[in-house]
Amino acid sequence: MPTPSPAAHADLERQAEFLGSLDVRLDLPLAHVGSRAMAQWIDLWIVWGAMLVLVALTWTVTTVVAPDLGDRAMGAALALSVLAIFLVQWGYFFAFELLWQGQTPGKRVFGLRVVTVEGHPPGVLPAMIRNMVRLVDVMPGVYGIGSLAMMLSPRAQRLGDRVAGTVVIREDPPPPDDGHTWPAGLQAPEIALVERWLRRRHTLTPDHRPVVARALAAHLRAVAPGVLPDGDPEQALAALAGEAT
Amino acid sequence: MDHARFVERAQEVWRQTEALLDRAGQEGLASLGFDELEQLAAGHRRVVSDYAFARSRYPGTATEARLRSLAFAGHRLLADRRAPTLPRLWRFLRTGYPSVFRECLPAVGLSLSIFTGATLAGFVIAAMRPAFATLWLGPDAIDQLRHGEIWTDSVARVAPPSLLSTRIFTNNIAVALMTWLSGATLGLGTLYLLIMNGLMFGAVLALSWRYELLSRLFAFISAHGPLELFLVTVAGGAGLLLAEGQLRWRNRPRALTLPAAARRSARLVAGTLPWFVLLGIVEGHVSPVMTLATGLKALLGAGLFAAFLTWVLATPSSPDAHP
Structure with a gap:
């Protein structure tokens, strides 16, 4: 049976290369259009919500709480509200990406992060530029220019990313630190294969699960003889992974 | 080296580094003591070199993924990123912006000549053939002018000055920013x-x-108009710089030249923003007061314009001009 190599899975992922500390290359998976759009959707709800709350608050204060405000006080209240809405509208993405090291609430939910092409958190200018050029990216319609630019870019950069020199990457939660080690005979492709089996076995149907386990065990016994304990394939794989049976 | 030896010999360092990175991420680097910082620096170097090994030897495994995530967290934390502090902002306004402005003078000049040329053309065309003006001005606006009304008359009646000022400067900042960033369409x-x-x-x-309204128009615009129009052309200059970054990359990769041009143009726009606030206050509080002599307003307008030019042209440059 042909072995699905972990590389075949990795090919579906587009990665960005960064020159990390000690000049070691750092490969980080790029965010997909879908998760970026969803993150944007959440952020837009927050922006609209905040503006709605501001308008409602101003209305309540000026007509219910203090309906007999003088012209000057009324003007000042409205001026404050105009200023607050302006700041939310133009400053939301900029402020969050600057203060939360390249994340907004929406990006945090989906595990996305803006980094510069050097892999650093965006500073004042990159955060300012990428979020101003957003106004060009959203045109025409819904992110017309932005989607096109992302499709044409090897690093999935929208126009604002290109101009600012930033990339949006995906931060997967790191695997749990169980301190487990694999026996000497096992090479990387097989380790990755067993790890994926362990992660995904619960999603297989009861009929299918033993079939996959048998095929996997047969493959391991052929590639690395003597590594897998004898007996039932599923229990043998669990024992290999250091699980108490 | 087999997997067991690889993990066992370094596992403790990875865990210590992870704990320190977590703490530094939550409480800031300053919360770490000297010994802990040294430990973090050494641990990070170990993590990075182990990641390089794991990537070539154990690609696609959980070990590689864990080390990558640790290496990235360390890389982010240790990156030299100076926070935007008030002193830095002040230094930018004090000496940084004037030298940026002087560097960008050709772009500002080009933008100013385009705007001036278009204004002249608009004036000549509309003066000779008023009908042509309908191409740029709405029929309502022309109708108002013909009946001796000017929009500036109604501006002051509808809103108290503070609200007017805020509306005006937020709107003008939006206009300036749009003028700048629409340069990202190749200009x-x-x-x-x-x-x-x-x-x-x-x-x-x-x-x-x-229609003999010129004196009333000048009465309204002469206090804030000169500098306001000039600042919009400065934003236009920034837009042209952005376009230059897209169009002229010579033999360097555009991925490098475009961000550099964009940063320069962003600085050029950033320094104009506080002036729009000031001009908004003038336009909301002074300009609509029709009892004030136009001469006084013009004096104020000239003063504001001169203040801006003195700031950007006469401030000596400093060695650390770029924030």
């Missing part, structure tokens, strides 16, 4: 905005002259 957007606004302004001048 077409900025050119369009500069030319259209020049034509409209020229046509308004011509029609006001024709």
